[in-house]
Amino acid sequence: MSAGTITPMMAQYLEIKSGYPDALLFYRMGDFYELFFDDAVAAAEALDIALTKRGKHDGADIPMCGVPVHAAEGYLLTLIRKGFRVAVGEQLETPAEAKKRGHKSVVKRDVVRLVTPGTLTEESLLEARRHNYLAAFAEVRDDHAMAWVDISTGAFHVMTLPLVRLGPELARLAPSELLVADGKEAEHRELEAEFNLALTPLARASFDSTGAEDRICKLFSVSSLDAFGNFTRAEISAMGALIEYLDMTQKGKLPLLRKPVKEAEARTVQIDAATRRNLELTHALTGGRAGTLLSVMDRTVTASGARLLERRISSPSRVLETVHARLDAVDFAYDNTRMSQDIRDHLRSVPDLERALSRLALDRGGPRDLAALRNGLAQAAQLNETLTQAKLPDLLRKAVDNLSGHDDLVALLEEALIAEPPLLVRDGGFIATGFREELDEVRVLRDEGRSVVAAMQKQFVADTGISSLKIKHNNVLGYFIDVTATHADKMLSPPLSDTFIHRQTTANQVRFTTVELSELETKILNAGNHAVELEKRLYASLRDAILEKAGEIGATSAALAEIDLACALAELARSENWVKPIVDNSRAFDIQGGRHPVVERALAQQSGAPFVANDCNLSADSDAAIWLLTGPNMAGKSTYLRQNALMALIAQMGSYVPARAAHIGLVSQLFSRVGASDDLARGRSTFMVEMVETAAILNQADDRALVILDEIGRGTATYDGLSIAWATLEHLHDVNRARALFATHYHEMTALAGKLDGVDNATVTVKEWEGEVIFLHEVKKGAADRSYGVQVAQLAGLPDAVIARARVVLEALEQGEREGGATQKTLIDDLPLFSTTPAPPPAPPRSSAVDDLMQTILPDELTPREALDLIYKLKEAAKE
Incomplete structure (x- = not known):
């Protein structure tokens, strides 16, 4: 069609769309939201739905696609996640109302909401x-x-x-x-x-x-x-x-x-983006929640409690009074196990009051949100009664005090609502019987119209004395009173004629009505719609009653979250053997038997192997506030670094910590430079990313910061990397004066422990057995004697010939370094790099008397006595 012959509906669509050029327009057409033109093309591709066409515009087909209104939320979520914004255009009147303005009038429509990633409220669209x-x-x-x-x-x-x-x-x-x-x-x-x-x-x-x-x-x-x-x-x-x-x-x-x-920034521990990413606090490096500190610590049983936990992990406090108050709350729940378990059982059925309240305020709620608030507030009141007499710490006492005060509102909602309301207001049936007499009467007419008419007929028979009187219905007259012609004179004469109004006479019947019957007919015909309208009005009044108490309800929800989190952290501490830390204003950092909570959980789930706990003492009264950590790859250096950074964070969020004992002086900043990758979007190499992150640390860290650095300088030439790492450690010691763990493969740096008073060497221990390396994962004072890189390569599965060749090259290089005379180039030249003689095959594994004896054993055939004798034989063989 040409622009001049465009249909009224399409003209309306184009007018609305012109106001939202950057959004997809969901245009309501009955039971569907329809999209046209470029919106339809984009949405069909994003949603993987059929693209069709409807009519023409400027001589070309109009692309069109649509989604059902009842399933729109799922499609909205997909579009939002793919970067679209959606303008929701609703019908603002019914087709019947539109016809009153003219036979060809278009139903009024307009955008009622612009859906964007930050403005979602629907339960199905949010985590x-x-x-x-x-x-x-x-x-x-x-x-x-x-x-x-x-x-x-x-x-x-x-x-x-x-x-x-x-x-x-x-x-x-x-x-x-x-x-x-x-x-x-x-x-x-x-x-x-x-x-x-x-x-x-x-x-x-x-x-x-x-x-x-x-x-x-x-x-x-x-x-x-x-x-x-x-x-x-x-x-x-x-x-x-x-x-x-x-x-x-x-x-x-x-x-x-x-x-x-x-x-205020000064009230929370400052943690930069790189550190959050490296420590995997709430989002894993691989994406998602699994494998994060949050996933391991989350034992909450309410949605609001889980959100509070995420806030605490993301924003550990550096206000001592706040940390102590939170620890005291966890302490109470930890010491009162039975009460804590009862509270958690009670909280499991508490709905999400915050989000139900928000949906009601935006008029996107429904009867179930009313019921959620009724149930949640009632459970809060019960919890208040349970805990009022308990000797609670200040934080929990304030929370418990905010659980009450909703008795009148709860009573109103309990009287007004059925136990399990429907999802939508338009479904009706959510107002309890007996709450409003008018609604009860309308429902009776709607549901029991025939019985009401029968009761009226019985009354008319009694009033007239005509036993054959009937109330009937047809499409022309509606409801009417029907009597035989023999009773016509009686019905047409006073006093009955004052009540019964003549309507029609046929050959054998005479038909009447009454004012009461006419009113009943109107009520019956309109009862369904009237019931829905009455329930809508009652819903609105209940919603208003709730919103009047919004502030108090918000405080109750926050209180429930606080109680839930304290009990959840106590449950975590009990089940995982965590301990209450000492947190003060000192410069202490003394961890005994510390563990990485995420790695410990993974080990338990995958193999059942125990996590090797380690100490860390960076306190001012210890030998050094900076530990220089050496040891081979795969030995656990990065895990050790991360677990100690997490220890400070967990303590200052107000939780017990995964250790045997912990004393932590308040940490102001947490910096981590552990692991890096290319940032291709910004044209940065791995080394550049590493240097940018290191620069941020050296420029910002104060004397209360905790810094963990891993393999600084490894992304460039050996001497460049060594010099950068050396200077970085000196700056941390002399200028930043921060507590730090510094892991490196540059063994030359261990000499700094003898030059800088605040630096000490530590190493992750390993054991070598027949050319293979066994990782013990234990951290102790001292420096590693070598890197064990070739052994790690062998564990990784490099071909035996490559491993053998690497040993030859390594031995030659180490010999040259010891002799100090030959340059590296000369040594490399002397190595048979182009020799046609292949590297010798690896030596076959040596057998022992124990191995030989083990090969002869058939465990299923051993008697207990034979098994005991065998143990003695194995012991003798081991001595040989």
Whole structure:
């Protein structure tokens, strides 16, 4: 069709679409959302659904695809994960209502919501145990700030943030979407790939701090922000931009946000993006949650408790009072095992109050969200009764105090709702019988119309004395009273004629009605719709009653999460033999029998082998605050480094630690340079990545930092690498004065222990047996005597000829180094690199008397006496 003959429906579609050029438009058509033109092509490919066509535009077929409304959430999630934004266009009236405006009137439609990665609220689109943050980064002159919000829980935070700290904070929060001022997206484009987020430009006016302040005040109904704290212009700008974006995407239905909380960098341990990645705190290097510290520590039984655990792991505290309060809470749960188990059993059935409340506030909830709040608040009250008399530490006492105060609301919801409501309001049937008399009457008419009519007929028979009187129904008259012609005179005469109104006379019958019967007919015909409308009104009133208590409900949800986490960490400590750490303001770092929690779990699951625990003492009163760790590859150096970094983090998040004993002076920063790979997107080699990360450590680490470094300088020439590693260690010792573990293969560096007072040597022990190396995984003071690289290569399965050749080359090089006379080039020239004589075959394994004796044993045929005799024979053979 030409532009001039475009259909009204397509004209409406194009008009709506013009307002959302960067989003896919889900255009509601009855029971389907349909997409047209380029949107249809893109969606069909992304969703792997059929692409068809409908009509023509400018002479060309219009591509079209569609998804059912009832299954739309799954398709939305797929599109969001693939980087699309979706504008949801709904029908704002029924076809019947549209016809009242004219026979050919198009049903009114408009976008009711813009779905983006940071604005998801549906239960099926979110991970229950993780936050989904939307963040905004603002720049006002030389000041910078970031605000972030989870609209599914109402959490709202802001902090001043130097530009250099943007990356580390994004790594900590892992937001799904980041808002920046229009024109600034190019400066931050690399953040999209690095942190797997959607970068969304927003008009500069949205970041204007004056307008932003007005938006914040209007949202929270306050005249000024003074009640919330002192915010910088940049912080106000970031918060205002978030509110503007939410207003735009939610089409005026702003989520229920809590009052903004101002965070300070100085209150949490600073952990950069590389360190978070290397330590695999909440995301594994291979992707996903498995194999992370979070996966091992998560024993929570509520969704809000799991989200709190992730926040604690991501943001360990450096405020001593906070750490002690959290440890005291875990301590109480640890000491009161029975009570802790009862609490956990109780919490298992507590629903996610935060997200149910948020869905109700955005009008995306349903009867089940009402029931979730009813059940959750009732269980919170029961928990309050259980714990009120207990002698609780301060943190748990405050939590328990926030569990009560909802009796009236719970009573209202229990009276109003059935036990198991349906998912959607339009399904009806969720209001309990007896709650509203009007609704009960309508339901009776809807469900028991015939019995109601029969009861009325019985009453009319009694009033008239005509036993043959019937109430009947047809499509012309509707409900009517039918009597035979012989009773016509009686019905038409007073006093019955005052009640019974004549409607029709046939050959044998006379038909009447009454005002009461007409009203009943109207009620019966409309009962179904009326019941649904009544339930909708009651749902709205219950929702309003809940939202009036939103602040108190939010506090209750937070309290449940706090109690859940304390009990979960206690359960973890009991089952995994973790110990309460001593955390103070000293410079201590003394770990006895420390273990890597993730590796220990993996060993237990895969082979049942025990983890070899190790000590680490970097305290100020020890010999050294820096340990130079040597030993072969595969011996466990990297695991040892990581486990000690995790020890500080776990302690300062307020948990017991995987050790026999631990004394940790507050750590301000945690730095890890363990493992690296190419960064092809930025054109960086492995060595360049390593140097950038090392530079960040040396430029930022203070004297309360904990630094772990592994194999600095290995990505370049030997002498270059050695010199860089040497200078790095000296800088850590002389300038940063940090506590550190420094692993290296440069054995020359062990000499630094004799030159620097604060450096000591440690090594991971191995045992060599008949040319093979056995890893003992034990760390002790001292330096490794060699690298055992050839032995490790042999374990890896290199061909025997290669291993034999490597031994020849290694021996020649070591001989030259000992003699000190020949240059490396001369030695290499002297080696028969091009010799036609093949390397000698490896020597066959030597047999022993024990081996020979073992070959003759048939265990299934041994008697107990023969087995005992055999043990003595084996012992004698071993002596030989």
